[in-house]
Amino acid sequence: MGYSIREALAAFRRAPGLAALSAASIGFSLFVFGIFALAAYNVRLTLRQAEERVEIVAYLVDDLDAGQLEVLQNEVRAFPEVTEIRFVSKFEAMRNAVRDLPEFRDVFTDLDVNPLPASLEVRLRPEYRDPESVARVAERIALYPFVEEARYGQDWVEKLDRLRRIAGAVASILGTAFALVAVIIIGTTIRIAVFARRDEIAIMQLVGAADGLIRRPFLLEGLLTGLAGGLLALGLSFLAYLAVDRSLIHIAWLPRTWVAAQVAAGAVLGWLSSGAAVRRHLRAL
Amino acid sequence: MIRFTHVYKEYPRSGLALKNVSFQIQKGEFAFLTGPSGAGKSTVLRLIHMADEPTDGEVRVLGLSSQTIRRRQIPELRRRVGMVFQDFRLLRDRTAADNIAFCLEVTSTRRSQIWPRVQRLLADVGLAAKAGAYPDELSGGEQQRVGIARALANNPVVLLADEPTGNLDERAARGVVELIRSIHATGMSVVMATHDLDLARRYPQYRVIALDEGALVSDTAQPETVRRDGV
Numbered sequence: 437m438g439y440s441i442r443e444a445l446a447a448f449r450r451a452p453g454l455a456a457l458s459a460a461s462i463g464f465s466l467f468v469f470g471i472f473a474l475a476a477y478n479v480r481l482t483l484r485q486a487e488e489r490v491e492i493v494a495y496l497v498d499d500l501d502a503g504q505l506e507v508l509q510n511e512v513r514a515f516p517e518v519t520e521i522r523f524v525s526k527f528e529a530m531r532n533a534v535r536d537l538p539e540f541r542d543v544f545t546d547l548d549v550n551p552l553p554a555s556l557e558v559r560l561r562p563e564y565r566d567p568e569s570v571a572r573v574a575e576r577i578a579l580y581p582f583v584e585e586a587r588y589g590q591d592w593v594e595k596l597d598r599l600r601r602i603a604g605a606v607a608s609i610l611g612t613a614f615a616l617v618a619v620i621i622i623g624t625t626i627r628i629a630v631f632a633r634r635d636e637i638a639i640m641q642l643v644g645a646a647d648g649l650i651r652r653p654f655l656l657e658g659l660l661t662g663l664a665g666g667l668l669a670l671g672l673s674f675l676a677y678l679a680v681d682r683s684l685i686h687i688a689w690l691p692r693t694w695v696a697a698q699v700a701a702g703a704v705l706g707w708l709s710s711g712a713a714v715r716r717h718l719r720a721l
Numbered sequence: 722m723i724r725f726t727h728v729y730k731e732y733p734r735s736g737l738a739l740k741n742v743s744f745q746i747q748k749g750e751f752a753f754l755t756g757p758s759g760a761g762k763s764t765v766l767r768l769i770h771m772a773d774e775p776t777d778g779e780v781r782v783l784g785l786s787s788q789t790i791r792r793r794q795i796p797e798l799r800r801r802v803g804m805v806f807q808d809f810r811l812l813r814d815r816t817a818a819d820n821i822a823f824c825l826e827v828t829s830t831r832r833s834q835i836w837p838r839v840q841r842l843l844a845d846v847g848l849a850a851k852a853g854a855y856p857d858e859l860s861g862g863e864q865q866r867v868g869i870a871r872a873l874a875n876n877p878v879v880l881l882a883d884e885p886t887g888n889l890d891e892r893a894a895r896g897v898v899e900l901i902r903s904i905h906a907t908g909m910s911v912v913m914a915t916h917d918l919d920l921a922r923r924y925p926q927y928r929v930i931a932l933d934e935g936a937l938v939s940d941t942a943q944p945e946t947v948r949r950d951g952v
Contacts, residue, residue: 438832439826439827443826450814451814635810635812636812638810639810639812639823639824640827641796641799642770642772642799642804642810643799643800643824643827643828643871643872643874643875644796644797644798644799644800644801644828644875645796645827645828646793646796647792647793647796649827649829650827
């Protein structure tokens with residue numbers, strides 16, 4: 437292993453230009469992917485924030501007693517789709533209306549009787565925020581005799597769902613295309629770097645080096661080149677994020693797992709490409 | 722030590738390179754492999770080095786058969802069969818000493834043993850003073866000596882030389898041949914391919930195996946048994 441590490445590092449010293457060029461090619465191809473990931477992540481985040489607002493409001497009959505309310509709350513809370521429920525009393529509904537609609541404050545305070553119904557706000561788990569699930573849960577809640585009506589903004593939920601599907605499809609297609617471009621560029625770059633050292637491989641074979649020993653320094657070199665490219669891509673992606681965040685629109689930086697995946701992708705692709713390129717030369721003799 | 726038994730070698734593009742070649746080389750023997758360009762000399766050496774497989778027949782080297790050898794056994798065989806080339810095949814970005822050390826490193830020699838051995842090998846081939854020189858700073862003869870030192874690095878029992886004097890002037894060529902002869906004098910078997918018949922004639926004490934168009938046409942070790950068809 438000591439030999440492999442020494443040789444891999446020595447290869448960078450002997451041909452620093454080629455090593456830098458390889459790392460830069462990998463870095464820029466992963467940077468393009470990183471920019472795409474940044475855009476996809478922020479679109480996803482925005483959609484998720486919009487989805488957070490998906491909720492069902494069950495308006496309750498006026499003569500509901502405390503026992504019935506407790507039964508209703510317990511049963512709805514037990515639905516597998518439901519993550520959280522909140523009871524809004526008639527008094528709270530009026531207070532909210534006065535707060536949210538100040539232009540009607542006088543109208544509300546002049547009323548002898550509070551006309552606003554009590555309600556139950558029902559929030560669903562993220563995986564059940566699609567139109568079908570929301571409608572299903574709303575229908576089930578509406579079946580209770582002390583529920584007057586269950587509303588959830590059907591039109592808005594359907595539009596949001598369509599938007600989410602379109603974003604998912606575009607992300608899949610573009611993501612695959614960008615990933616393929618990165619794989620091809622990285623594969624070709626490493627292949628050229630290995631080809632430049634084909635004499636070395638041939639000589640190693642001629643003097644009796646085992647295939648594994650020939651392969652190891654190249655694998656390590658591919659891994660390090662890919663890692664350098666991945667780090668370069670990460671740096672460039674972060675600069676792009678800062679530029680957009682400070683001058684155009686506030687966006688979120690990628691989560692740690694995505695960042696790690698970007699760097700690891702460079703290293704793994706460098707390693708795999710190197711292995712494939714060396715194998716081709718090993719077969720030749 | 723080396724035995725060819727009815728060996729045929731055919732390349733997809735260039736056709737039949739060897740036709741029914743049979744011969745045997747004993748331990749400690751020095752054999753010239755002669756013939757014009759395209760006679761099949763290099764093919765014979767590649768087959769001995771197990772860089773190629775015969776299309777038919779069997780090549781047996783140091784007890785290993787071309788018919789049964791496994792890929793993982795080939796590196797071990799090559800450490801015992803050193804090879805020298807007409808074009809030297811040195812790494813241009815490494816010094817003479819590094820070229821030899823590289824060969825020892827990739828064959829898992831202990832680090833502490835590498836540099837003493839490199840220095841001794843360079844001294845053996847008369848290049849102790851040129852250890853730090855890069856191939857481009859050496860003459861052809863000197864580069865070939867580095868190639869020979871590299872071929873000897875793993876203490877082989879057979880030395881194969883493919884036209885080792887082909888790129889050298891007469892004086893350098895004579896020096897390289899004398900060096901190979903001195904190596905042979907230590908007991909090592911040598912198979913040297915050359916198209917230069919005069920070179921082979923200068924050393925009548927050594928065996929000459931002549932090839933032409935892939936067939937073995939004469940063998941001084943068995944003058945009466947060889948015909949043009951190699952049978």
